[in-house]
Each structure stands twice: as structure tokens, then as C-alpha cells.
Amino acid sequence: MNKKIILFALALIISVSCTGCWDRLEIEELGIIVGMAFDIAHHEDDKQSGDNDQENAVSSDEMEDMEEGNVKGNFKMTLQYVYPKSMGGESSGNSIPQEPYINIQSEGTTVLHLINDVYNVSSRVPRYDHLKTIVISEELARSYNLYKFLNAVMKHPEIPYTCVVVISDGPASSIFELEPDLEALPAFEVNSLARVVKYTANRPRYITFGTLARYMANNRSFAIQRVSCENGILKITGAAVIKAGEFKFAGWLNERETEGLNWLMSDAEGGILEVISEKTGEIVSCWVAKDDCKITPVIKDNKIDFKVEVEAEAIIVEDWAMSFNAIKQNYIKEIETYMVKEAEDIIKTTLNKIQKECKADVANFGRTVKNKYPELWKNIKDNWDEEFSKAEIDVKVKLNLRASARKVSK
Amino acid sequence: MIINSNDKISTKQATASVTAMIIGAGILTMTRSTGKEVGTPDIWMSVILGGMLALTLGFVHVKLSQRFPGETFFQYSHAICGKFIGTIINLAMIALFILLAGFEARVLAELVRSFLLYSTPLEVLIISFLWVGAYLVAGGLNPLVRIFELFSIVMVLILTGILILGLQHFDINNLRPVLSEGIMPVIKGVKSTFLSYLGYEILLFITGFMKEPQKAMKAMFIGVSIPIFYYIGIAVIVTGVLTLEETLTLTWPTATFVNSIDYPGGFIENFQIFFIIAWVLAIYTTFSGALYIASMGIGQIIKKKTSDFICFLMPVIFLVSMIPDNQARVFEMGDLMGNLWLVVAGIIPLIMLVVAVIRKKGSVKKANE
Incomplete structure (x- = not known):
């Protein structure tokens, strides 16, 4: 009898102490991320540089730094969180109508910095398991080696290889600010839109993050879908050419060229x-x-x-x-x-x-x-x-x- | 040792044991470690050759075991090589299975930590795994083979599932050019595929427990052929989907391959999580089998009951699993083990069979049946 009590106590202690508390994560504390957009951060004085005319938004001494191989950029990441209350359909009468998403921005000099900075601005712990879309701005792709830039993202174990990657011709963050159309969230919208390739030939086949990793590991040039928003309408046509070796933006293909x-x-x-x-x-x-x-x-x-x-x-x-x-x-x-x-x-x-x-x-x-x-x-x-x-x-x-x-x- | 009649196992169970023992941690990294050796997309050829080698060695093991009906390797090694050398061989065998158990436990912990529980200490993962394994092994051979039977079906189903789902991303061009650098790199790669085939040696130990030991050969052939088939599938599909260059950069190529499955419609997502959870079972069977054989070995050397040594072995296995100080060392340990295995479980039984035939040990009649 005594032995049984001891065993029971032991079992109790073990089960209490071995419940995996290290990785405890309450679902209410999670922020589910469905979209990720990367831009070059601009400060007050060069704010207008969203236009296509101003291609060299990166100042010349910054360029020098980059050529020396110092990754000393100033990046901006926009994360699209699902706002669960308006997704679930449980509309509480008195609250203000809310978009089903929240965008959170972080800034940093490296990608890790960007990912870590999220914890400073978001009360929810970000989870990337359900990431649907990655948008990279043309400006960023033009000035930085995307292989080096995305490497930290590729190493992240949560980020699925199935999310779609597109290049935006304007600021990438603006893609996530659009009013979503048929889908509930802009990130979903881009994802579904990009996957339509059967009925149109003026855009290349969509590239998932896994495909991107594969092309980069194989040192292969590739064309990637171009997303744009004109007058608040999301559109995917044409392609951006990413050149092997340096993995930088090398030019747009217009619709005819993409065809x-x-x-x-x-x-x-x-x-x-x-x-x-x-x-x-x-x-x-x-x-x-x-x-x-x-x-x-x-x-x-x-x-x-x-x-x-x-x-x-x-x-x-x-x-x-x-x-x-x-x-x-x-x-x-x-x-x-x-x-x-x-x-x-x-x-x-x-x-x-x-x-x-x-x-x-x-x-x-x-x-x-x-x-x-x-x-x-x-x-x-x-x-x-x-x-x-x-x-x-x-x-x-x-x-x-x-x-x-x-x-x-x- | 008198074998309890309850401990008799059927041919189907023996087949499932071989399959369940082979499919384990190796498959998770097989494409990368073999790809590194081969250097061309011809990994699948190495996998076939490795499988042929495993079949050949399995043939030797069965022939050897059938000469000594009702006995395990640990018992008849004395009869063949004499008391002294036999004991040394037995100890080497036990050491290898301890190494295998430690390796499997560590790989499981690394895998779980990579994808599921990021901050849980390795020790906790390994110790809880050891307890669950010990619980199964303490029940003796019969519960163990029943679990083998059950889980091998689960593994086969999961593997079939991921192969079929992966097929849509498959591009045959990623496997070309075939044999661009001749056959030599392929042969060089065979050695590293061998780690994935570890485990068929279980027949050295369970043939004696079979109800119909004359069918051990059939059990071996089917039991080894199933993993060969799936390994070829995995090698072809993983290189065909991810390309060789990408595979070489990945820590867990098979898991990442599962992650890149993009099912149209998207009503099921994150296959990776299902795969990893299922793979815990696959590693569990290999681990429990290794633990069982090691404790049986010690039991038979000291002539005591098998289950007495499980508790003794657990801290040893734990220590072994904690030897590598980082993930890279874990994979190094795997490669080293593959090489050791080839010697101890490949060449030594072959020599023993030759010696047994020359010295006319064991019942020849039984073997010819």
C-alpha cells in the first residue's frame, strides 16, 4: 500500500513537471500572420519615393556600404495579422466595424532585427505557420541581393514553403492596405489571384517560397509575378526578372513579353x-x-x-x-x-x-x-x-x- | 534459455518487425547525406544498390539464424566462435544497438525541437521518450511485435500519402542528367544510404522466436523490400521536387519536402506537422526494437531475464544520446554508426556463416528446408 502511494506521488510529480511548459503558448496570445511585405524604410525627407521615376532611392553612400558586402540596410516589414473577432462572424453590436485584419510594421537593419522588432509593437506572439503571401517591393529587389535578404526567412522553421511570393511595383506594404475583394484579407486575395494561371498567359506561373528557395539554391534566374495596385484595384500582370548570381531585380517584363x-x-x-x-x-x-x-x-x-x-x-x-x-x-x-x-x-x-x-x-x-x-x-x-x-x-x-x-x- | 510459447511470433509479425525496424530516423536525412556523397541527382541508384546490399546481408542473417533453431544470435555466437570471441562479438552487437537507440532518441528530440517544441530542453524530450520506450519493451517480445505490426501500417500509409501528394510537384528534369559522372559516385553513395537500412538485423534475434522459422527468408525479403520501395520513392520524389542543390542545403530534406506540398484547394495545410507526429511513431519502433535487443543481449550473456536490464540500459542510452554536442555532430554520429554497422552487422555475420558451414555447426537440415 505504501509503495502504491509513493508511486502515485511520483507519477503526479512527473506529470506536473513534464507537461511541456517550455513551449506553452495560449491561443489567445497568438497573432496569426497571413501576409508579409518587405520594403526599404524611408524617412521623412525622402517620403515621396514611391513613384517609379525615383528608382535610386537608396543614397549613394548606402550603396557603397552594400557593395562592400555590409548588409546595413534599413528595412521595413509589414505583417498582416488576422483579426479574429471580425473573421469569426460574431459581430458584437456596439463595436465599430473593423477590417478583418491588422497590419503591423517593424523596422530594422537586418531581417532578424525586423522579425524581433515585431515583439516590440505587437501584443500577440506572431505565428507564421499560416503565412499565405510574401510581397517584396521592387525597390528592395533592385538594391539588395534577395538570396541574402531572404535567407533568414528561409531558415525560419515556421514559415511554410507553400506561401506565394510576388513583387510589387510600388511599396509592398500598400498591397496589404487594400480593401479586400472577394477574399476576407488582402493577403488571401493576392494568394488566390496569383494561383490563377490556367486561364491567362500574361503572368508567369506563380512562385511559392519553396520554389524560390530552389531556384536560388540552383543559382537560376527566374521571373516572378508582378503585383500592382492602381486606384485601389489589385492586379497581377507581367513579371519581374530576378537575375541569378546577384539575385537582384533586372527588369520588368510587360504583358506581351511575359506571354x-x-x-x-x-x-x-x-x-x-x-x-x-x-x-x-x-x-x-x-x-x-x-x-x-x-x-x-x-x-x-x-x-x-x-x-x-x-x-x-x-x-x-x-x-x-x-x-x-x-x-x-x-x-x-x-x-x-x-x-x-x-x-x-x-x-x-x-x-x-x-x-x-x-x-x-x-x-x-x-x-x-x-x-x-x-x-x-x-x-x-x-x-x-x-x-x-x-x-x-x-x-x-x-x-x-x-x-x-x-x-x-x- | 527456454522460449515461452507466448513469445512465438507469426511470419507476418516478423515481416512487420523488419519493416518497422528499418524505417526510422534515417529516411529524414537520407537524401541529403547520400546526395552529398553522390554529388549528382542519381541518389536513387545508390538507394537501390544499398537496398540490394541490405537484402544480401539479410539473406546471410537468415541463413545463419536458421542453422540454430530456437536460438538467438547472442546464444549461437558462442557455438560458432567459441566462448571468448563469441562474447566479444555479442558485446559489440549490444554496443551497436545501444548506439542505435541513443541515436534514434536524439534524432527524435532534434526533430521535435526543430519543428514542434522550440524551447523544450533536449533532455526532457529524450527522457520522456526513453520512458515510453522502456514501458513497451518491459512487456516482452509479443507487445513489441504487435506495435511493430500496427505502426508499420501507419508508416506505410503516411509514406504512400506523401509520395502521392508530392507527385504533382515532381519534375523529371530535376533528376537529369542521369549518370553524368559515371557509376563511381553512385557506388560511393551506397555507404551513406546504409544508415537508413539499419534495423533488418532484428532477424538475427527474432528468427528463433518464429512459429515457422523456415519462412524467415520470406519475412526478410518482404520486410526489406517494402522500405527499399519507399526509400526509392522518397529519393526520387524529394530530388525531383526539391532538386539536388536545394536538398543539400536542408537540415531535414524529407520534412521540408512535405512542407512544400501544396495541395490544390488548400483544405488541408501544414502536412509537415502530421508527418512529424507520424514520424515520432516510426522512430519509436526502431528505438524500442534496439532497446529490446540490447537488453535481451545483456540478459542472455548474464543468463537473466531480459526485462531486468531495461532500467540499467536507460541511463546508458541517455548518455549516448547526449554525446553529440550539436546537430551537426548528431549527423556525424549517424554516418559513423552506418560504417560501424556495416562491419559488425554486415561482415561479421558473413564470416560467422562461413565458419559455421566449415565447422558444420548448427542443423544443416533445417536450413535447407
Whole structure:
């Protein structure tokens, strides 16, 4: 009997002392974060620099510091917290109507500083498990190596690899201040909007944080969706080019150029081809239904060139001359030649932009070299973007035009 | 030692034991440690070769055990090598299983601390784990294999789930070029896959307890093939999703891979947490098995009951698990253990089998059945 009492006491002591109190966290004390935005912090005197004209908002001596490798930036982080009371639907009658979110800003010289500064301004302990969106401002991407900058974020064990990363053309924090549309929170809105890629080709495939980490570890240039807000309307079109090696912003791709990029990535499904018919002088437009792009490296005299062969399917949607006739082979062939030319044109515009202006292999031509000539790749991979910008690329498009399901003529 | 008839186990249970023992901490870091050795995306080939090696050694173990029906390794090692060398081999075996148990406990604690309980001291995590393991082992072999049976199904289901969910992010191009640097790096990688295959040695100890020991070979083949299949799957999918370069930068590649699963619709999120909780079970089975074998070994050397030594072993295992002073050392310890294991549980049983055949020890008839 005595033994039993001792055992019981022992069990009690153990269960009281081993309850995991170290990591105790009350749910009421948590602040669930769904969005994260990074900006360069500006002080009173240079406050107007949200405009695109003022690209070099970082002063010259700061730039020098950065070139020396001292990360001595002045960053601003905006965190979007869910405001639980207005999310749950339990509206208490007398309180003021409240947005379902609260944005909290912190400033700091390093990312860790930013993350720690949150504790000074937020009464809730931030939890990043449900993070949906990371927005980075163009200005920040232009002046800092994003790999170095985001490294601390990548190491954070709570931040999921599935959150979407976008680049904003204005201040990133303003994206989270918008009135949300169909979703309850701006961060959700950006996330859902970014994931729509099936029906449109004027934006690249969305990049999750995991994808970003993968591209950076592989030292690969990539295009990332551009988010903008004009007149309070959130919009994702076009792309920002992030160049490998330095992982800095290297230029925007406009909608047409992004479409070309999608053609190269076999993602042009949902794209549009619009041409003016030479015969009638009226607009003919097609909707791209399928795109399959094959890139083959060609090596000649120690120089790498590429052959791009696209096989696509498109549906004729509009013909303003009202001459549409899917039974007539001549007609189909005629439109086909226009469309092929247009598609090739789009792709060439993009290639020109990424080769000559950005000098960044965002369409992943490098992978084809890596797969086909692994020996050669080892020598050139560190200098690949330079090599790529010199390559000559031959573009061939094969298009198969279809009529719409409903109408065969007119 | 007289084997209690209650302690007899079925062929299915033996199969599940092998599977549950093999699947453990190794799979969490396998892609990284092997990838580091191989240096090309051909990790999966090393995994296959490592699996073949494990099957071969498993074959040796079963052949050896079948020569001595009703006996465990700790008993027949005396018969083969004589009292003195046999005891040394037994002690080495026990030491290895203590090392394995300590390693598993530590990896579990590190894993839990990385993702779930950030500030809980390692000691607390390890000690509570040890208690739970000891509780199971104290019940003897039968509860243990029942847990193996149950949890191996859970592990297989979880692994199937994450492989299927990961498939949508899979890009075959990340596995190319195949064999870009020839076969040599692949062979170099085999050694580091071996850590993940540790645990099939359990057949040296439980064949004697089987109801139908002649079916031990079947149990071994199925029991080892299941982990081989899933390891290949994990190696292919993890490198195919994360790419080799990214895998090398990650502490827990498999867990991060699970974290990057992005299920369309998003009605289930944070698979990582489920995976880690499930993985506690996987590590638990390996740990308990190792603890059981180690205490059985000491029991049979001193000719006492197995359960008497569990309490004695617990502080030893705790100390072993606290040897590495940081996470990097834990992984180093794992690699070292893989190498030691190859010698003690790979080469020595092979030599013993040869010696047994030459000296005509054990019942040859039984082995040929």
C-alpha cells in the first residue's frame, strides 16, 4: 500500500513537471500572420519615393556600404495579422466595424532585427505557420541581393514553403492596405489571384517560397509575378526578372513579353494571339489552348545556340471581317500563317528582352544544356547568363487552329 | 534459455518487425547525406544498390539464424566462435544497438525541437521518450511485435500519402542528367544510404522466436523490400521536387519536402506537422526494437531475464544520446554508426556463416528446408 502511494506521488510529480511548459503558448496570445511585405524604410525627407521615376532611392553612400558586402540596410516589414473577432462572424453590436485584419510594421537593419522588432509593437506572439503571401517591393529587389535578404526567412522553421511570393511595383506594404475583394484579407486575395494561371498567359506561373528557395539554391534566374495596385484595384500582370548570381531585380517584363516567356515555358495556355488580317484589314484573334515548347541546344564551334520548336493549338475566337469559315482550308491556312508569325514575334520580343536587356535566362534554357551536355555545363554554369545572352536562338512555331465548339462559320 | 510459447511470433509479425525496424530516423536525412556523397541527382541508384546490399546481408542473417533453431544470435555466437570471441562479438552487437537507440532518441528530440517544441530542453524530450520506450519493451517480445505490426501500417500509409501528394510537384528534369559522372559516385553513395537500412538485423534475434522459422527468408525479403520501395520513392520524389542543390542545403530534406506540398484547394495545410507526429511513431519502433535487443543481449550473456536490464540500459542510452554536442555532430554520429554497422552487422555475420558451414555447426537440415 505504501509503495502504491509513493508511486502515485511520483507519477503526479512527473506529470506536473513534464507537461511541456517550455513551449506553452495560449491561443489567445497568438497573432496569426497571413501576409508579409518587405520594403526599404524611408524617412521623412525622402517620403515621396514611391513613384517609379525615383528608382535610386537608396543614397549613394548606402550603396557603397552594400557593395562592400555590409548588409546595413534599413528595412521595413509589414505583417498582416488576422483579426479574429471580425473573421469569426460574431459581430458584437456596439463595436465599430473593423477590417478583418491588422497590419503591423517593424523596422530594422537586418531581417532578424525586423522579425524581433515585431515583439516590440505587437501584443500577440506572431505565428507564421499560416503565412499565405510574401510581397517584396521592387525597390528592395533592385538594391539588395534577395538570396541574402531572404535567407533568414528561409531558415525560419515556421514559415511554410507553400506561401506565394510576388513583387510589387510600388511599396509592398500598400498591397496589404487594400480593401479586400472577394477574399476576407488582402493577403488571401493576392494568394488566390496569383494561383490563377490556367486561364491567362500574361503572368508567369506563380512562385511559392519553396520554389524560390530552389531556384536560388540552383543559382537560376527566374521571373516572378508582378503585383500592382492602381486606384485601389489589385492586379497581377507581367513579371519581374530576378537575375541569378546577384539575385537582384533586372527588369520588368510587360504583358506581351511575359506571354512570350510563357510560350517558352510551355505555359501559354490561355494566351491570346491578335493580328490584323492582311486580306481584310480587320482584327482576328485566337485563344491558345495548348502549348508544347521544345528547346534543343545546338553546339557549333564552342558556341551554344538554341532551337526552339513550339507546337501549339489555338481556337479562332474573333474575326471582325466576319469571314470566319472553319470548313474552308484556305481560310484556316491563311489565319494560321498570321498567327504563327505573331507567336514567333511574341517569343522573339521576349528573347530580345531577356537576352539583351536583362541578360537573364528566365526561361531555363540552361537546363537543356545541363541535361544534354553535363560536362560542358560544369564549365559554363557559373557564367551561364552571360553565355545565354550571346546565344542565337532560332524560333519555329507550329500552330494547329481549331474552330470553336459551337460555330463552324461566321 | 527456454522460449515461452507466448513469445512465438507469426511470419507476418516478423515481416512487420523488419519493416518497422528499418524505417526510422534515417529516411529524414537520407537524401541529403547520400546526395552529398553522390554529388549528382542519381541518389536513387545508390538507394537501390544499398537496398540490394541490405537484402544480401539479410539473406546471410537468415541463413545463419536458421542453422540454430530456437536460438538467438547472442546464444549461437558462442557455438560458432567459441566462448571468448563469441562474447566479444555479442558485446559489440549490444554496443551497436545501444548506439542505435541513443541515436534514434536524439534524432527524435532534434526533430521535435526543430519543428514542434522550440524551447523544450533536449533532455526532457529524450527522457520522456526513453520512458515510453522502456514501458513497451518491459512487456516482452509479443507487445513489441504487435506495435511493430500496427505502426508499420501507419508508416506505410503516411509514406504512400506523401509520395502521392508530392507527385504533382515532381519534375523529371530535376533528376537529369542521369549518370553524368559515371557509376563511381553512385557506388560511393551506397555507404551513406546504409544508415537508413539499419534495423533488418532484428532477424538475427527474432528468427528463433518464429512459429515457422523456415519462412524467415520470406519475412526478410518482404520486410526489406517494402522500405527499399519507399526509400526509392522518397529519393526520387524529394530530388525531383526539391532538386539536388536545394536538398543539400536542408537540415531535414524529407520534412521540408512535405512542407512544400501544396495541395490544390488548400483544405488541408501544414502536412509537415502530421508527418512529424507520424514520424515520432516510426522512430519509436526502431528505438524500442534496439532497446529490446540490447537488453535481451545483456540478459542472455548474464543468463537473466531480459526485462531486468531495461532500467540499467536507460541511463546508458541517455548518455549516448547526449554525446553529440550539436546537430551537426548528431549527423556525424549517424554516418559513423552506418560504417560501424556495416562491419559488425554486415561482415561479421558473413564470416560467422562461413565458419559455421566449415565447422558444420548448427542443423544443416533445417536450413535447407
